[in-house]
Amino acid sequence: xxxxxxxxxxxxxxxxxxxxxxxxxxxxxxxxxxxxxxxxxxxxxxxxxxxxxxxxxxxxxxxxxxxxxxxxxxxxxxxxxxxxxxxxxxxxxxxxxxxxxxxxxxxxxxxxxxxxxxxxxxxxxxxxxxxxxxxxxxxxxxxxxxxxxxxxxxxxxxxxxxxxxxxxxxxxxxxxxxxxxxxxxxxxxxxxxxxxxxxxxxxxxxxxxxxxxxxxxxxxxxxxxxxxxxxxxxxxxxxxxxxxxxxxxxxxxxxxxxxxxxxxxxxxxxxxxxxxxxxxxxxxxxxxxxxxxxxxxxxxxxxxxxxxxxxxxxxxxxxxxxxxxxxxxxxxxxxxxxxxxxxxxxxxxxxxxxxxxxxxxxxxxxxxxxxxxxxxxxxxxxxxxxxxxxxxxxxxxxxxxxxxxxxxxxxxxxxxxxxxxxxxxxxxxxxxxx
Numbered sequence: 359x360x361x362x363x364x365x366x367x368x369x370x371x372x373x374x375x376x377x378x379x380x381x382x383x384x385x386x387x388x389x390x391x392x393x394x395x396x397x398x399x400x401x402x403x404x405x406x407x408x409x410x411x412x413x414x415x416x417x418x419x420x421x422x423x424x425x426x427x428x429x430x431x432x433x434x435x436x437x438x439x440x441x442x443x444x445x446x447x448x449x450x451x452x453x454x455x456x457x458x459x460x461x462x463x464x465x466x467x468x469x470x471x472x473x474x475x476x477x478x479x480x481x482x483x484x485x486x487x488x489x490x491x492x493x494x495x496x497x498x499x500x501x502x503x504x505x506x507x508x509x510x511x512x513x514x515x516x517x518x519x520x521x522x523x524x525x526x527x528x529x530x531x532x533x534x535x536x537x538x539x540x541x542x543x544x545x546x547x548x549x550x551x552x553x554x555x556x557x558x559x560x561x562x563x564x565x566x567x568x569x570x571x572x573x574x575x576x577x578x579x580x581x582x583x584x585x586x587x588x589x590x591x592x593x594x595x596x597x598x599x600x601x602x603x604x605x606x607x608x609x610x611x612x613x614x615x616x617x618x619x620x621x622x623x624x625x626x627x628x629x630x631x632x633x634x635x636x637x638x639x640x641x642x643x644x645x646x647x648x649x650x651x652x653x654x655x656x657x658x659x660x661x662x663x664x665x666x667x668x669x670x671x672x673x674x675x676x677x678x679x680x681x682x683x684x685x686x687x688x689x690x691x692x693x694x695x696x697x698x699x700x701x702x703x704x705x706x707x708x709x710x711x712x713x714x715x716x717x718x719x720x721x722x723x724x725x726x727x728x729x730x731x732x733x734x735x736x737x738x739x740x741x742x743x744x745x746x747x748x749x750x751x752x753x754x755x756x757x758x759x760x761x762x763x764x765x766x767x768x769x770x771x772x773x774x775x776x777x778x779x780x781x782x783x784x785x786x787x788x789x790x791x792x
Contacts, residue, residue: 360468361389367475368395371690375592381405382767416453421445439511447477454478468778481548483563491777494561496569499713501558504579513712530556590764591693600672614644614681621688636665638734687711699758701750703740705732722753
């Protein structure tokens with residue numbers, strides 16, 4: 359049996375898929391360690407893996423960026439994207455790398471599997487020293503640059519017969535020049551030289567990129583690296599029946615069921631999406647289920663006769679009853695909805711959420727609201743449009759059938775086995791995509 363070292367940036371949507379992978383590898387008899395925040399120690403131990411704690415300095419924190427609502431989306435995306443790259447990728451890189459090296463030096467490993475935000479593995483990929491194979495789990499939309507897609511982060515769908523190479527170079531070399539310099543300075547502290555690729559392209563240096571979705575969710579690319587493999591999403595096993603709220607029988611009524619959530623990361627301000635949704639649908643013939651993802655005070659805006667507000671609800675039991683899901687665009691939640699054939703309304707303007715929203719619109723399975731703070735009127739119109747247009751549910755159900763053809767955990771195990779036996783094929787550090 360093999361010894362695998364997993365590492366995850368401690369963001370809930372990133373850790374949970376890695377936990378499922380760790381548990382599956384343990385069931386197959388492998389030795390597994392998972393390096394992430396101490397907050398997940400109990401869950402890691404329950405999976406059968408051994409927990410290794412990241413130091414506090416290696417843990418990213420959401421950037422506190424206050425932008426005026428009137429700011430154009432492109433400008434907002436540039437400023438938030440720059441702040442996110444600093445906070446999630448660059449700030450924790452050095453400490454993540456040190457923690458990873460310590461874990462590797464404690465006991466030899468056969469392969470390393472990291473999530474796409476764990477950039478602490480980058481100095482290892484830039485080293486000429488012998489190393490185990492490194493695989494990256496794509497727990498977010500594919501961010502690799504392509505001549506066929508707009509620069510990642512702008513949230514634009516690609517136009518046919520357009521070459522985006524020049525636009526991407528301008529974005530990377532001009533708009534994000536400061537990010538390039540900061541990354542290179544941080545790499546210098548680890549004893550490495552300049553990065554040969556832009557920061558969001560770093561996974562091409564790994565031996566494999568395991569993208570946790572189906573090919574249809576991503577834009578077509580003629581220049582897709584050979585190292586990228588679509589595995590299908592890593593979704594929770596169907597749980598046994600769990601206790602449900604006392605209003606659960608309300609779901610059996612004739613009214614449409616609308617689920618609204620802000621996920622597990624961007625849920626501090628419920629007036630972004632949950633509050634406006636409850637307000638928008640308060641006088642509509644529907645039942646609104648709002649999940650806050652954390653304990654919260656129920657203010658006036660979270661109160662309506664047809665609203666049921668909870669911290670948590672078992673999604674596996676709820677989604678088969680849902681007609682529309684409104685979300686700020688978490689990658690895992692969106693795929694969980696698609697796996698149940700539920701059409702989506704996506705309103706997100708931070709991190710990778712505009713890209714997820716654009717992909718939902720691209721595949722026809724929902725509506726991209728184009729903002730992270732839609733008005734109640736816009737939400738009401740979007741809900742009516744999805745309910746009145748069967749094509750959205752048809753597209754979501756098409757994705758549901760496609761997802762069902764993938765066995766992600768079996769695929770991931772097979773790739774790990776192959777790279778351990780045959781070695782890797784990542785991009786040479788002498789090459790450059792930029």
